[in-house]
Amino acid sequence: MPIHEDDEMMHAEEVYTNASWRKTILTLVLFLIVAALGLFAISIGASSLGMSESIRAIMAVFLPMDDVSHFAEVVVFQLRLPRILLAIITGVSLGVAGAVMQGVLRNPLVSPFTLGLSSGAACGAALAIVLGVGILGTGQYIIMINAFFFSLLTMVVVYAISRIRGASIETLILAGVAMGYLFSAVISLLQYASGNEQLREIVFWLMGGLYAAKIENVMILIPIVVILTMILMRYSWDLNAMGAGEEVASSLGINVKQVRMACLFLSTVLTASVIAFTGVIGFIGLVSPHICRLLIGSDHRYLIPWSGLTGALLLLASDTISRTMISPTEIPVGVVTSFLGVPFFLYLLVRRKRRWWQ
């Protein structure tokens, strides 16, 4: 009998190792798909610069090629590249933050949106627009900084409220939802009180978009997003344990409250920093963790990177459509994201029979 058990043990270990390997490879494949889509996205656009010429311009970086026009270089490297990188980095951070927040709060409806972070950021931006912005250009940073801090502030308040009530998950989510409503009310009030010009600018911010991507901003965001994602991935085991319930996690030696606080704050910083540059981009933070949970299960070691990559894929695809569909006019990216993501998500929901949310 014991020998038999041992055998089974061996077998299980083998199955586990195989599954892990498969998932690791799949993660790599997904990464390659994102890279391929990025390459595709960089080669299409509103100008007449075709795919072959764009690819030559990219190849010219690695190989000596002298027949690449200056125009191609400018379009590919100064206009398309920053935007594509911003789409990827934004998608990654929203996806990762969504997966972590859903994991840590064990609730399928949680996203930066439901926790009031987006409303907080939007409220900060609206305040800057109505009360503080002078002219074109220079006022831009006031809006970003305001958006960032209001987003953080929201999380601080939400967390503080939940601490008063013993830090239960429900209180935290409800406090987030309530704060979201409060900020929406402030935004409505500001919209109500503002003039035409400002109103338009607030609406603009609420729609979000990547068209104003600048390479400097992307360079600020890349280290933030990469480092925070790596730190958050280190919490994967804790999140997995917490998925089985707080008591289980505690009995396994996890300081549940501390992990929860750390994860929430790190993912808030993650979303707040990208939202500050792009405006409110909804839906991705909510849906890409779900899509991934349906596809590869809820092991956070894979779920977090997958969710990030899926977010990147979704946002990059949407943005590419938004800038090429009726070019040169652009369609707001949020519109495309929902049109693209919702049917796909619903399809997965209907097709998968098993209960996917544990």
Next chain:
Amino acid sequence: MNKNTFIILMLASLLALSFTASGEAETVQVVDASGEHIDVPLNPERIVVLPSTPIEMIYALGEGKRVVGRGVGVPPQCPSAKDLPCVASCSVGPNVEAILDLKPDLVLMCTSNGSKPATAVERLHAAGIPVLSLPSSCEPDTLLPQIETLGKILNKSVEANEFADFIEKYLGLIEERTKDLGPDEKPTVYFECKEYKTVNEETPLQHHISLAGGTNIAAEQPVKKPIVSSEWVLETNPDIIIAGAKGESLTEETLSAARDEIVSRPGLKEVKAVKDKKVYIISKKLMKGISEPIGCLYFAKWLHPDLFKDIDPTAIHKEFLQKFFGQELEGSYAYP
């Protein structure tokens, strides 16, 4: 008994007479936004004016004191209008109760945008307040008829004509000099409201650009104020870039900073307009309402400096403010 009846009858008829006399204020017939002829009171003492352009016009006619309430926008030429009670908001439209509270003899509003003003008009009519709907203040072609209408209502036709002449003179002058330009002689213009947000042919700015003898590169876009792709602007390679700057009191520094931002943008550095140093910034105040013709003069001068050598838009703006508003030109409106 007979005598008493007679007295009562007398009193009653007198009373009736006095009622009709007071109720029958003088009216004047004007044309409203929808082209209908309607009667409005002549010489109204208390007017609530929701759009900002007619406020400017009434001030220019020297009758600013009759305006007792305003909408959201405060026209820059009428600083004293700022203190008037604001009885409408952008998002909810006119506040009928607040308007009634001001006991106006006439309400001027702009019914072209949305259903909210229309509901307010119905309610004001029900309350017996005459309402004149004016064309949306963004339409340049409607400026002159509006001035004429207001001159009629306020019994200031002479002043209204003088004002209209001033505007007509310069708009006519621009048209005269640019109308014979061939398509090749018209520079391509990229107008920017905000980073990569431009205007199509359905906006008033299209009028400015084509009046000034230019071609709007985004004229045919499907959205009124579309965001356009940066690489498309780069490829279209416009001859001239004009950007609108908003703000209460703009200085030369703020305008020049806005210009620096544009010329240093990666996608625009290589554009002909930037290379030829033909990037201009204009205050949004000169693109709406009564100051529109001044904005058109700047556009014309920038697009065709040779044709408008003798024209100094700043000097004309100065004259315009002094003559009709008794004000000095302060701050910067255009750069360089």
